[in-house]
Amino acid sequence: MNAAPHAHDVRTVFEDLGSRPEGLSSADAATALERHGENALPQAAEETWWQRLLRQFRDPMIYVLIAAGVMTALLGEVVDTIVIAAVVIINAAVGFFQEGKAANALAAIRDMLSPSSEVLRDNAWVTVASSELVPGDVVRLRPGDKVPADLRLFQSSSLRIEESALTGESVPADKRIEAVAEGSDLGDRTSMAFSGTTVAAGTGLGVVTATGADTQIGHITTMLDEVEAAETPLTRSMSRFSSMLAVGAVLLAALMIAVSVIIYGTSWGEVLMSAIGFAVAAIPEGLPAVMAITLALGVQKMAARNAITRRLTSVETLGSVTTVCTDKTGTLTRNEMTVRAVHTRNHTYEVTGTGYAPEGRLLLDDEVVTPDGHLDLARMAQVAAYANDAGVEKRDGRWVLTGEPTDGGLRTFALKAGVDDTARRIAEVPFDSEFKYMATLDALEQGAVVHLKGAPDRLLDRCDRQSSPDGGTEPLDRAYWEGKIEEFGARGLRVLAAAWKRGEGLDDVTVGDVDAGGFVFLGLYGIIDPPRDEVVDAVRTVQEAGVRVRMITGDHASTASAIAREVGLAGHRAITGAELEKATDSELQTIVRDHDVYARTSPEHKLRLVQALQANGEVVAMTGDGVNDAPSLKQSDVGVAMGIKGTEATKDAADIVLADDNFATIAAAMKMGRTIYDNLRKAIVFMLPTNGAQGLVIFVAMLVGMTLPITPLQVLWVNLITAVTLSLALSFEPAEPGIMQRRPRNPDAALLDSEAILRILYVSVLIGGATIAVFQYLQMNDASLEVSRTIAVNTLVVGQVFYLFSARFSRVSALRRELFTTNPVSWLCVALMLALQLAFTYLPFMQAAFDTTSVGLLSWGVPILAGVLVFAAVEVDKLIRRRV
Incomplete structure (x- = not known):
């Protein structure tokens, strides 16, 4: 297969694969299966219990004791032999039972793969075991499906795929069929669907370009297999x-x-x-x-502080680290999109609170305000509530999202403003990545209204007027809004816009109705996956301990820089994955001395960064939650995984698992x-x-x-x-x-x-x-x-x-x-x-x-x-x- 299917048009990809949009025949698929093998990830041999037991005796002091025991036995000193043997066996037993089960990260990654897939074979859709997929197979994707192999997409209808575990992106990626640049980062390959990721919305068709160890997730398992745990x-x-x-x-x-x-x-x-x-x-x-018992006591104390230690020596090692490398999404942040700011023609409102809990305040010049006295804010809250299919609810003491993260952030903002979705929805235009907006026709007390939210540029194209400070409307000032969009972007905020128009006489709303324009532009939402409340203090505590904190994320550079500034890592620009790709190993060792923030990184980049830091003599702790973090967690001196939102692969590759996903727990563990x-x-x-x-x-x-x-x-x-x-x-x-x-x-x-x-x-x-x-x-x-x-x-x-x-x-x-x-x-x-x-x-x-x-x-x-x-x-x- 061509080395970069994402960079070639679909027809070329089909030709390279010897396939066609109508799929393969059963005979061709059987031949390909013999040639490529099963669509399964390689399995590494696990450490057996007796290997783990024998490892407890690898100590020069134990060797001398064993030799002494043999000598006393030969000399007929039975009591001495028994006592020496008891000491040796007790030491081994303590280490054996405290250490517990060895890591099995590869098995956890294998569990991420889909068990079955819908495939076009012999011009008919059939369901086959995913292990039987071969390059050239045509696969159908629906909401909730796990992508079974790496696919080059050739049909897409509002297709969005959750890739955070692989790329570090905070929100599902919009997928299209157009080719992208060959050097695109993994998160920017919008024409591809990757094995192990999940379809969040929409449908699509794709042709299999890689299976098994050749997939992106397969590369990660190969890296895990090659990484040797650091002493x-x-x-x-x-x-x-x-x-x-x-x-x-x-x-x-x-x-x-x-x-x-x-x-x-x-x-x-x-x-x-x-x-x-x-x-x-x-x-x-x-x-x-004594060493084993002391470490075991530390393990028990850390368990009470929500840090589950899988290897005894890891607790002590965390106390000697010189560098903490941390993922952003889900580690420094909640991986919960939050509206941080709302800008209208009147004001810029700041919104407090994080995550999907509707707990926070709306501030104007540091004073608490309510929508009752601010019509512009009320209308922004209404659009957030009505043009929205997400919901948030409290389960087992935690606020849980149903739907997409961005919509969840807007729903939470609306609830903070006291606006719930009480209108009767008459019709809707669902969000689609082609036109990048969502519209609803809602029956309100004052009559029918079309609420519109989406990408700012698309909404500006459909508005001829804007809401004015006096509550009326005025001609649209596009340059003004484009300047504000840039300001929000510089803060690392993801920007969405809101608009509305009267819907009297309408009993339906279509894409044509929206594209006809006539909307009033209301304002902008600034959305971000914000730092956890406790992270700023935790980062400061770690830095005061003489430990340097570095952020390594797959997210965009502007977002990474904004979060870095908020948690106290400001001072240097974010280094991108493209720059890391060009750097030699020696150049990378120089880069890591001077920079603390890295963006658009792949699993390979994260692994190389950890290796470069270790080559500089650093003792490295790496934190993360996605499968893309697993190789670097295993390479680091101490791998720290998130217990709630972390993938099983990440937990199994890690030495310590944070049961509360709280970065502050790392400071306590240190x-x-x-x-x-x-x-x-x-x-x-x-x-x-x-x-x-x-x-x-x-x-x-x-x-x-x-x-x-x-x-x-x-x-x-x-x-x-x-x-x-x-x-x-x-x-x-x-x-x-x-x-x-x-x-x-x-x-x-x-x-x-x-x-x-x-x-x-x-x-x-x-x-x-x-x-x-x-x-x-x-x-x-x-x-x-x-x-x-x-x-x-x-x-x-x-x-x-x-x-x-x-x-x-x-x-x-x-x-x-x-x-x-x-x-x-x-x-x-x-x-x-x-x-x-x-x-x-x-x-x-x-x-x-x-x-x-x-x-x-x-x-x-x-x-x-x-x-x-x-x-x-x-x-x-x-x-x-x-x-x-």
């Missing part, structure tokens, strides 16, 4: 961090083995168990579980993401001294040839209960003050800075040194090995409890009221930790499992003293840093 900043940071810890632990364990065997002649069995104990001690095996990252970092800075202290105890003991103060199994116990109690407490920490005034963090920055590393080192030395000192003191005073190890473990645990109190506040002193009031979960976790440790010390079956024994009440004084010293040291460190 999140947290995933990258944790991967680097895990690799460094795992490699370091293995190297130090190897060093210990060499020293023990060569210098002290320790047996291989004993030295291997000690090395395994060190590796287990040095690796925070509870960290993956704050939650930053809080989660802070809390994860606090958890790491808290957990590592536990591992550092344990590793130090075993490392020093082996290097100097002393008895191990704690056994490998006791190490696992401390790590596990610390992770599920104390570390988890940090997941509930509230956001720090000023968190949304920070600059976004550098996604390539290390997870831990020098301050965090220094704190981890000295706290590890303090707790580890106290543990060794306590153990050695007890051994020198003839305490049993079980008693010495039990008190040593208690010293580790109590030291961690006191360190938790200080770690909750990274910079400021922990000696404050908020220590007791802002995170009650932390106190519950401390109580649980101490209860578990008491069970570890005193319950017989725990004593048997972990080689512990009961100790006297006074023996707890030593661990408490060690904990106080740790707390004091960290607080002094914070005080010095604040002073310096």
Whole structure:
């Protein structure tokens, strides 16, 4: 098929396809079906449950733990093997169940296709499965039909097609049969009907030019299949961090083995168990579980704020984004046409309120007015009410449109003005894209009246007079109205006009009656799909957080620029899809640095823009609601879909779905993401001294040839209960003050800075040194090995409890009221930790499992003293840093 059927006349298209207006024969269709294949979109293989489960084990720290488990099993240490296996399995299970079902965007797009179609075969209309359509088939379109394939139209009667999911257009596109320029944007190809779109009004005939993967929607599925999900900043940071810890632990364990065997002649069995104990001690095996639980808690909190997160790491990633790319229609705006201004020869009236809810005011010079005292406004409201086939009604608390969006906006304006359609309609001329107007003959109290609304130029051609300021009429001043039309257009408003004339003696109205003229021009309606009420504040909040907001829409440049100015994105002109088409990838990287508004974009353009931003080092969140947004949502670091008006394809390609379609929810999600990252970092800075202290105890003991103060199994116990109690407490920490005034963090920055590393080192030395000192003191005073190890473990645990109190506040002193009031979960976790440790010390079956024994009440004084010293040291460190 010719590469651009929209740019060629119908006869040429039929010749290229080997078809004719009478359609194909059944034999020709069967041959074509063998050649082109079914009219179906390609299917990508889904991730199976076991692939998702295996992915949970892809972590260097988990690899070391698995190796340790295998070694303990070979050495016959059954209890150690069971505990290590339990830790690994619990971590995997948490990630597996929290992550949920993987995305399946292609299946959702396939659901958009029509199941059957009316086709002209063998000179007769038949209904066939849409999958059997082939290029050259002639298809009939009726209102409500889904377009089954890409069609070149050759007959059209008032045909209008809803294409917003594909092109981003706010209103249905008028379709004609005339060819358009070859380089036309997708939304300007008026001679085409695209697969997956819906017929809003009128009828038409078209010849199939592309099926399956060759259609425009097929290109989108191909792009989705080719796009690889981006690795999140947290995933990258944790991967680097895990690799460094795992490699370091293995190297130090190897060093210990060499020293023990060569210098002290320790047996291989004993030295291997000690090395395994060190590796287990040095690796925070509870960290993956803490990370998963912290993210899961964030997911639950965001669900309460109407943001449904489909992938755990997406919440944190949203907290680190540097750029939010947003679609306009349905995201920044409601995708609900609204009359914003009404201009008559007397005045310009501003109309407040958004969407189809008839809630708003009519303003003149900022003063509220009513049609009762303004005849010009009353007549504009009457035309909006009477020359209208749309309706709005309240369902389940929401105002819902029945009919076309533009008519819905006019109906809502009429209701705001207090005018309902109470007249008896005698006759009508329905809207047609050929003549671009609608006329009704209505019986009013004062007699029959013809109400006319439509494109301003068409109405001006049919008017010889205009309404005058005194309520009468005067000769039409066409130049005046053309100037006002340009003014409204510069504001990004879609302009419709209203006119009327007396209809005495008429019992019908036809196109000929309208074209005969004699109308009085009443004025102009300025209509727009306005920004949501909450968007302006939300955009400001996001910008104050150091995040740049960019609008990428398929709508016209003037409309995009007008909305951009209203939401606070003014400053640069809109870059069009045609300009993006000409730009190389390197030129595009320069363009995205300087411009924030992009109009008349295709799905390919959106995808390239996201890729260019990522190439510049940006962490990109992309929001959208149409299937045209799906590839860029999948490519972005965080894809955010609208839950109410978003297509299923968009939701399935996204990481986060906004249940309320509210852009402001993104700002709340960003704050939650930053809080989660802070809390994860606090958890790491808290957990590592536990591992550092344990590793130090075993490392020093082996290097100097002393008895191990704690056994490998006791190490696992401390790590596990610390992770599920104390570390988890940090997941509930509230956001720090000023968190949304920070600059976004550098996604390539290390997870831990020098301050965090220094704190981890000295706290590890303090707790580890106290543990060794306590153990050695007890051994020198003839305490049993079980008693010495039990008190040593208690010293580790109590030291961690006191360190938790200080770690909750990274910079400021922990000696404050908020220590007791802002995170009650932390106190519950401390109580649980101490209860578990008491069970570890005193319950017989725990004593048997972990080689512990009961100790006297006074023996707890030593661990408490060690904990106080740790707390004091960290607080002094914070005080010095604040002073310096």
